[in-house]
Amino acid sequence: MITRRTVLALLATVALPTRLFAAAGEPAFWEKQIADGKLPPLAERLPKTPRVINVAAMGRQPGKYGGEVRMLIGSAKDIRLMTIYGYARLVGFDEALKIEADVLESFETVEDRIFTFHIREGHKWSDGTPLTSEDFRYCWDDVLNNEKLSPAGLPTALVMDGEAAKFEIIDERTVRYSWSTPNPDFLQKLAGAQPMVVVMPSTYLKQFHEKYQEEDKLKALMKEERVKKWSQLHMRMARSYRPENPDLPTLDPWRNTTPLPAEQFVFERNPYYHRVDENGLQLPYIDKFVLSVSSSALIPAKTGTGESDLQATGIDFVDYTFLKDSEKRYPAKVLLWKKTQGSRLALLPNLNCSDAVWRALLQDVRVRRALSLAIDRTEINKAVFYGLTKESADTVLPESPLFRPEFANAWVAHDPEQANALLDEAGLTKKDSDGIRILSDGRAAQIVVETAGESTLETDVLQLITDYWQKVGISLFIRTSQRDTFRSRAVGGEIIMSMWFGIDNGVPTASMNPGQLAPTADDQLQWPVWGLNYLSHGEMGQAPDLPAAVELTELLQRWRHSAEDAERTEIWSRMLSIYTDQVFSIGIVNASLQPILVAKKLRNVPDTALYGFDPTCYFGVYKPDTFWIEQEA
Template sequence: MDRKGFSRRQFLQMMASSTAAAIAASAMPLTTLAQDSMSYNEAPMLADLVASGNLPPVQERIPANPRVVTPPEEIGQYGGTLRRAFKGISDRWGPTKLNEEMAIEWDIPDPDTVNVVANYISEWVQNDDATEFTFTLREGLKWSDGHPFTTVDVQFWYDWYYMGDLADRPTPITIAGEPMELEVVDELSWTVRFPAPNPLLPLAIAKLTLGSWAGPTMAAPAHYLSQYIPDLTTDQSLIDAAMEENGVDTWQQLFGDGGTPQGQIAGWWFNPDLPVINAWKSVNHPSNDPWLAERNPYYHAVDPEGNQLPYIDGMTHAWFDDNAVFDLWIAQGEIDAHIRHVASANFTFYKENEAAGDYTVLLWRAAETQAFYPNISHKDPVLREIFNDARFREALSISINRQELNDLVYEGLFEPRQASPVSGSPNYDPEFETRWTEYDPDRANALLDEMGLELVDGVRMRPDGEPLSFTILFQSALAQRGDEVNLVESYWEALGLQVNQELVERTLYQERTDNGDVDVGVWSADRNSVVMADVSRYTAEQADGPWAPLYGAWWANSPRAQEEPPADHPIREIWRLWEATLVEPDEATRNALFKEMLDIHKEHPYMIGTVGEGPVPFIKKNNVGNILGGNIWDDTLRSPGGVASVTWFFRS
């Protein structure tokens, strides 16, 4: 049996072509249809609503110039409900990444190509020094309740989400601490201006939305959300009732804590009544089992034959706690299309059950490395000093037998490597990839001796005389990595370190890492394909990879726990170089600055990678069309978004 499905050489070729295309893309030529050029078709469930007078005709529901999405295989058929699964509200990325709507999106028509394209906007243009961008909505764009989507919604977002009481100022649109300026041009167009060049804005939009959670970009449904803002409504009773129902103390919390638009009113999957522009809209609260979503009758895209998308009527997500239960559902054919939580370590199991479950195991490729994250902003000053010492991190890294780990845990399917940009990335560096990866336990022990961490009765002692003990924290969604954690624990204990493990539910893991209450975290060093599109792993903004959660929160002005690093700490130079990269309009200079930033990580890695660049199994029922193998799996690309999921369909 061919377990890899593709060679490493093929992987590198595909990664190189796709990431280079993405980083070079700007405002791509658009494919649109004028409404007078053809007729439109719709799903039977919507046609029934039109016939009964409960929905306007399809020509009145979609824009005059809808986006045209070309299916990767064939024109699909309407109908059906996609069966999927998740671990509950804290596992939101499974449901939500399939359903994000940014103004500018990744478009991955085949495994060898990645572009950025206009989505619900018809175009965007920028001036020569990238200080000014103008966006234009598609004419006739509507929210899922049929209300027009206009620049009124952009102004509302700017006034309340960005500048007002809901202040949420993402770094990519707040340059050098100065807020972005907004000018509404007309009903469809708006211009944003920055105090310095912002050349990476299109990539940031494709990755981060930069607006309401899961989209849209720089906009929110003013006609609906204004009734929950005291200054914009005369009916305070509605706000009071919503606050009581959701158990919050302020109206701002209905929109989300800390400026993050994920609250019970403003979060699209929490609130079935919230108007959206996504392909599917929530039917019930995600605390229900299963969580349900149904098609948006006003969705703005069609296929080349004028069929309004999406093809599939809806989705269900059943809850599971134990990955073994999820794997059983797969084997029994109860999952239609899924990649999240489909463990590469169980590849053989999935293959053995293909026929019985009537599915196919496709292989995607991971732009990530499995990693351990010693917390250099630790609240214990002794552990902080130890973890900040590059000699200690090197000792941890070179004591790991990566080839043995790969063979025993991952059946040899991965590549031993350091946490770094993956092969094929424009930022790939072979020296970085192999930094501190050669197995050398003798040198590891010598480094610990050099640090003065005395070995007493087989146990390393801290400078304060206490045993050097720490806990590896990882979360239940990564339970399949337990064998890897066990093996790494054994390598580190062989150095005389006292190592414990703690497996917690994802919500608790996030809470602990957000608060900086972690010794060594376990997470993937992902976002390593188009690294400039999301550098948060390298700036410590992402607390789930907690190499410096308190420092990263301070720099990003995050609402979570934070602490300012010492004035001479190397992390400050990382931040300075990234801030310079962000505003540098010259591409060559920008790339040089970015490389200098990455070189700091290369010199003394903060994230300890083990193995990576492995195949990622994608389960696809045999009657589901328009899903290809070979695509890149990376959070930066919003995987599995970007692959025209609105064209997935059931063959009758």
């Protein structure tokens, strides 16, 4: 159990006297604003007890202020990467994936039921307004519990068996959330790549709320933003995960300064950021990130021609040879980090598809197992990944303490004979003159596999799978569409099967939520309708009726009530066993490598690391606020 005593003891070992902050010197970036009286000096901008990051203890070099980093993004929506990369959270994961206080000075828990949060004295939002318990209260009372702003109700991590959290303000710097039963999910959701929001800059946002703003002024603001409802106005101005509003105060290391529409977004350092290094320098070291919008198809080429200083998104292993060759022409290096996904690519049979014949077949485990057994993963590994990946079901990686070889080996052996036998058992015994099986309604057994078309890797692998499935009497047709269209079609039941990534978090611990193995969200492409039902507390979608999926949901509920590591481990093990044995997603290979292009002037980027959205937040847990630029002499 994490206690306040433990956390405060750790803080005591790294506390720095306030006088060091002034002695450490200001970033040159702020000299004019300070001289003009627009910004107070550093000692007045920092919290009384800032979070101290001992960069040397991380095995890296304490840095210097200054410089900018260029990155390429596929669309304006990808500015959310700065929220993920910056990774400032109330609590967050360290590199060992343990929870630690970050924005919070400390926290304490009782039986995973009662969570008391302590705010740093003097901590401020990026506009200089104080961070206090009022910001938590505003979010709880006026946003999360406001039907107009949160029509779907509270996030699932704030509700246990229908019991909403009890929220209390203890004092100006202390708040508490409590339930009558354990809620092991609460801190994990706050630490996530897309964190659950429980605190908002109330001073700024109240001007967009009907409870606090005069009606005529609110109407004027609505007219200015071209929206018809004040709730739409508030949602737009309050969006923090995708920070499109430059005026929205933030706690992140960098803040967006560019309004929409734009082809280039400039993120500048937050003058009130709460972290410092061991020498008293305020983080981040880097002054600016400049994100330029480019066609996704052109990102690899532009990256390889020196247009990016730090690039991971938009490039893939298929680009590695080209990018590596560019090292000869540009001052950059290409690293390889291991992806954390349970499978680099996975086939996701839509068990909720609207086609009744295919829905019945895909809900038959024999069909899912047959489709998996028909695939020659060894050939895919050699032909597409140069033999550098691991043939595996969609499951956790050996780096996870929950890994078992039987999970990885479930139904992945290349066995066309057994695949044929299983399809026969499932009733697909008739074939046409081309050897393609005939469905019960007389159609040929053709599966349209849809992808978002964001990588040639997907189509390369699917071309090979087309041949494998042809040999067991299943015809495969590939269709690509835009990501948003792709996902909406899946929820609407129009997609029979899709190709996407495997489970996001392939390196979980027992204390992390196993919800990725059960129907919990509408973006889970193998059961989006069941996931929507869970997400909406039963208000939308449909509850699962397949026994194995029902059991996964029940096990997830057990985990959410658990308070002991042994019980959580047992639940995880059972869920992984069911998920892989039932082949709810058809994994191909995992332990694949992600190229990371880094300009040689950029320091402190780890040579090797784990790369994934959840839980490492891509670069996030490696603290990009400690990356720095070695300036030319």
